[in-house]
Amino acid sequence: MYEGAIKYMNNQEYQNQTIAVIGLGFVGLPLAMLLVSKGFPVIGVDLDEQKIKSLKEGSSYISDIKGETVKNAVNSGFFRPVSDYRLIREAAAVIICVPTPLTDDSAPNLDYVTKAAESIAGHLQKGQLVVLESSTYPGTTRDMVKPILEKSGLVCGKDFYLAYSPERVDPGNQFPIEVVPKVVGGTTEACRDKVYQLYSRIYQEVVPVTSPETAELTKLLENTYRFINISFINEFAMICDRLGVDVWEVIKAASTKPYGFAAFYPGPGIGGHCIPVDPLYLQFVIKKIGISSDFIQLSEEMNERIVRYIAERALQLAQKEKATEANILIYGVTYKRNVADVRESKSLDIIGKLVGMGAEVSYHDPHFPELHIGGKQLRSQSIDAESLKDYDCVVILTDHAELPKELLLHHAKVVFDTRGVLRNGSGKAKVVQLGSGLS
Numbered sequence: 001m002y003e004g005a006i007k008y009m010n011n012q013e014y015q016n017q018t019i020a021v022i023g024l025g026f027v028g029l030p031l032a033m034l035l036v037s038k039g040f041p042v043i044g045v046d047l048d049e050q051k052i053k054s055l056k057e058g059s060s061y062i063s064d065i066k067g068e069t070v071k072n073a074v075n076s077g078f079f080r081p082v083s084d085y086r087l088i089r090e091a092a093a094v095i096i097c098v099p100t101p102l103t104d105d106s107a108p109n110l111d112y113v114t115k116a117a118e119s120i121a122g123h124l125q126k127g128q129l130v131v132l133e134s135s136t137y138p139g140t141t142r143d144m145v146k147p148i149l150e151k152s153g154l155v156c157g158k159d160f161y162l163a164y165s166p167e168r169v170d171p172g173n174q175f176p177i178e179v180v181p182k183v184v185g186g187t188t189e190a191c192r193d194k195v196y197q198l199y200s201r202i203y204q205e206v207v208p209v210t211s212p213e214t215a216e217l218t219k220l221l222e223n224t225y226r227f228i229n230i231s232f233i234n235e236f237a238m239i240c241d242r243l244g245v246d247v248w249e250v251i252k253a254a255s256t257k258p259y260g261f262a263a264f265y266p267g268p269g270i271g272g273h274c275i276p277v278d279p280l281y282l283q284f285v286i287k288k289i290g291i292s293s294d295f296i297q298l299s300e301e302m303n304e305r306i307v308r309y310i311a312e313r314a315l316q317l318a319q320k321e322k323a324t325e326a327n328i329l330i331y332g333v334t335y336k337r338n339v340a341d342v343r344e345s346k347s348l349d350i351i352g353k354l355v356g357m358g359a360e361v362s363y364h365d366p367h368f369p370e371l372h373i374g375g376k377q378l379r380s381q382s383i384d385a386e387s388l389k390d391y392d393c394v395v396i397l398t399d400h401a402e403l404p405k406e407l408l409l410h411h412a413k414v415v416f417d418t419r420g421v422l423r424n425g426s427g428k429a430k431v432v433q434l435g436s437g438l439s
Helices: 028-037 049-056 067-075 086-090 111-121 140-150 189-199 212-243 247-254 278-287 294-318 346-356 405-411
Strands: 019-022 042-045 079-082 093-096 129-132 161-164 182-186 206-209 327-331 360-364 370-373 376-379 393-396 414-417 430-433
Touching: 019 028, 019 086, 019 111, 028 042, 028 067, 028 079, 042 086, 049 067, 049 079, 067 079, 093 111, 111 140, 129 140, 129 189, 140 161, 140 212, 161 189, 161 212, 182 189, 182 212, 189 206, 206 212, 212 247, 212 278, 212 294, 278 294, 294 327, 294 346, 294 393, 294 414, 294 430, 327 346, 346 360, 346 370, 360 376
Parallel strands: 019 042, 019 093, 042 079, 093 129, 129 161, 182 206, 327 360, 327 393, 393 414, 414 430
Antiparallel strands: 161 182, 370 376
16 A cells, blocks of 8 residues: 555545546546545536537436436536636646547647646646546656646646546446546655545545656556457457357357466457557657557557458458448447447448448447448448348447347348357357358
């Protein structure tokens, strides 16, 4: 345990004080609701007026957060969603949860972080704690955010406090976020102590580290580890296809080993706001010091290769002489099950690849009613026993809980299952699993 833990057990600092959360997306809104549940008044800042309107009306645009939860928080007066930064002057702490996407050439795009820091600097108060939670590369907090905040005339570690804590929100996972250990690193020892005091009131376990750089790199390690291993298991699935061995059975057998093995599963490629992005942040920063990671580069290439592989297999399974004759239905376009999020989703790339090859492509996703791909608008199509007759192949890319297994097994012609969800089912449909052998 952190040596200062006992010292802060009875510390009353931050008790019931107002906290400002900047960015009310997939990380910021769950955090805001968690803070409210812990008794903290919260000022939620987001520049998207539509989000603010929705929240004020007591409506949630994130599947993990119920509208009733938002409505109760707003009606209680403990949650004030706003679209400007002026109210953050009332806050004891300001937590930044804005997006950190990639540019078109796969470089870090920290525009949202920069703009948030500049806006905070204009209203920064003496004694405030500022915590960056957005995923980023090591050095961002100290070398970029700190100088911007100090333009206010206040000195970090003396007049205000600055720390980094990587978010560990997993959309679609009902695991309570307050029980996930929270890593924190301050730009000074005083900054570390301040963030520890606050977060110990929010989370069950807080893990202090020696610097913000360590905390920043912790998040990159977590997701680079997953990026590399998922990419490898996708390659392994393609190998199993060629060998005629069932990859799912191999993984199940390997998982019986009680040590030295962690199971990863094949799929249509890695999507979302973290796993396919964070490793490229790491690659970016290490290239600045003259080195690079071959593992990251190869994994990135594999993440693109699986898209081509699945598109080509889908066309092959449609059993048409020409791609222009193939009518394919995609089931699931979000990057993971049970979430309404298509950020970096490889399903979109697979659809684009199939369309580029000349196939007629439709999709069904209960969580995402409309898509725009290559300037073309697509709408989620309803599926039933009759409509399934029109499709030469159904490709399962996202295994939502609503997946109509029996309907597909009994009424589809061919199902290409990239998630292994129909392995134990039987019916009239021809079912082909990714990694179970070429057919």
